[in-house]
Amino acid sequence: MFFDQNETMRADRLVSLVLLLRQRGRMTADELASELEVSARTVLRDIEALSTAGVPVYAERGRHGGFSLLPGFRTELTGLNHDEALALLTAGSGRGEKVFGLSTALASAMRKVVDALPEGHRASLDDAAKRFLVEPETDLLSRRLVTEDVASGVMGVVRHAVLTGHKLRFHYAAPDKEPRWHTVDPIGLVTVRDRTYLLAAKSGEDRTYRLTRMLTAEELPELADRPAQVDLDRIWAERSAQFLSENHIPVLVRVKPARREELLSTARAVRAEEPEADGWVRLDVTFEDLRHAVWAIWQLDMAAEVLAPESLRAALRDRAEALAATYGTRQPRAE
Structure with missing residues (x-):
C-alpha cells in the first residue's frame, strides 16, 4: 500500500513537472524544486525518468540555462468549458488555497486546468481570473485579517484519518489548561473564517477541536466508531447552537x-x-x-x-x- 501511494505521488509530480515546463518555458532545477516542494536532486531524477519515458525534456547549459520541453509538445488532458475553467481559476486565486492543507494539490490542479484550455482561451481566461479577488488579506478599512497556522504535519495526519476512518490521537492545548492527549473518532473537518475544526466523538460524546491547538497528531490503526453516512451541515448547526448556549x-x-x-x-x-x-x-x-x-x-x-x-x-x-x-x-x- 505504501509503495502504491508513493508511486501515485510520483506520477502526479511528473505530470506537474511537465505542465510547469509547458506553461513557463525554461526553468532551473531549483525553481522546479521550489514549485514542487521537493529537493533539486529529486527534480533531476524526475527529469531523467521523463526522458527515459520519451518525454522530450532537454537541458540548456550556462548561466541562464535550465530545462525545457521541445516546442509543440502537449499532454492529453480533459478540456473544460469557459465558465468551469474560470470558476476553478478564480477559486484558486484566493486565500482558500490553504484550506485543509491542500495548497500543493490546488496548485497542481490549476496547472492542469490551464494546460487543458484551448490555446485561444488561455490569455482571456487569465485576464478574467485576475479581475476577481477572493478573500484579500485586509478588509475595506485596511484591517488585516488574522489567520491561524496549524502545526507542521498535523493537518495532513488529521485529514487522512478523517478520510480513511481511523481513530486519531493528538496532543491538544485547550485555553488556560495544560496540554492533554486525546483519542477520538474523527467525523469531519469544517473551515470557518480561516479556522479549521475537527468534528469528532470521544467515548460516544460529541467533541469539537480547533486544529491550531493541536501540537502533534497521529493516526491509529483501529477503525473509528462512526456512522457510514454523515451530514456535516446538520452536525455543525447542532454543535454551534450548543456552543452558543454555554459560557457566553x-x-x-x-x-x-x-x-x-x-x-x-x-x-x-x-x-x-x-x-x-x-x-x-x-x-x-x-x-x-x-x-x-x-x-x-x-x-x-x-x-x-x-x-x-x-x-x-x-x-x-x-x-x-x-x-x-x-x-x-x-x-x-x-x-
Missing part, C-alpha cells in the same frame, strides 16, 4: 446599518437578525462575558442601543455617568 452572554441590541459590520466583527456569534421599521437592525448576538460586551458596544457610541440584558445596560450606564462626571464640571489642569 447573549445580548439583544439595535444598531445602525452603517455600523452593523463593526458590531459583528467584535461579537462572538450571531443567533438572529431582523430589520426594524426605523431602518435600524436588531441583532441577537453573544459575547465572551460582560466585560467583552461593554467594550464592544461602547465602541459604537450612539449608533447602538442594548435592549437586554439589564446587567449590560446598567454597566454601560455606569460607565457613561463616570465619563460625564470626569468631563462635566472640572476644568483641565493647566500646564
Whole structure:
C-alpha cells in the first residue's frame, strides 16, 4: 500500500513537472524544486525518468540555462468549458488555497486546468481570473485579517484519518489548561473564517477541536466508531447552537446599518437578525462575558442601543455617568 501511494505521488509530480515546463518555458532545477516542494536532486531524477519515458525534456547549459520541453509538445488532458475553467481559476486565486492543507494539490490542479484550455482561451481566461479577488488579506478599512497556522504535519495526519476512518490521537492545548492527549473518532473537518475544526466523538460524546491547538497528531490503526453516512451541515448547526448556549452572554441590541459590520466583527456569534421599521437592525448576538460586551458596544457610541440584558445596560450606564462626571464640571489642569 505504501509503495502504491508513493508511486501515485510520483506520477502526479511528473505530470506537474511537465505542465510547469509547458506553461513557463525554461526553468532551473531549483525553481522546479521550489514549485514542487521537493529537493533539486529529486527534480533531476524526475527529469531523467521523463526522458527515459520519451518525454522530450532537454537541458540548456550556462548561466541562464535550465530545462525545457521541445516546442509543440502537449499532454492529453480533459478540456473544460469557459465558465468551469474560470470558476476553478478564480477559486484558486484566493486565500482558500490553504484550506485543509491542500495548497500543493490546488496548485497542481490549476496547472492542469490551464494546460487543458484551448490555446485561444488561455490569455482571456487569465485576464478574467485576475479581475476577481477572493478573500484579500485586509478588509475595506485596511484591517488585516488574522489567520491561524496549524502545526507542521498535523493537518495532513488529521485529514487522512478523517478520510480513511481511523481513530486519531493528538496532543491538544485547550485555553488556560495544560496540554492533554486525546483519542477520538474523527467525523469531519469544517473551515470557518480561516479556522479549521475537527468534528469528532470521544467515548460516544460529541467533541469539537480547533486544529491550531493541536501540537502533534497521529493516526491509529483501529477503525473509528462512526456512522457510514454523515451530514456535516446538520452536525455543525447542532454543535454551534450548543456552543452558543454555554459560557457566553447573549445580548439583544439595535444598531445602525452603517455600523452593523463593526458590531459583528467584535461579537462572538450571531443567533438572529431582523430589520426594524426605523431602518435600524436588531441583532441577537453573544459575547465572551460582560466585560467583552461593554467594550464592544461602547465602541459604537450612539449608533447602538442594548435592549437586554439589564446587567449590560446598567454597566454601560455606569460607565457613561463616570465619563460625564470626569468631563462635566472640572476644568483641565493647566500646564
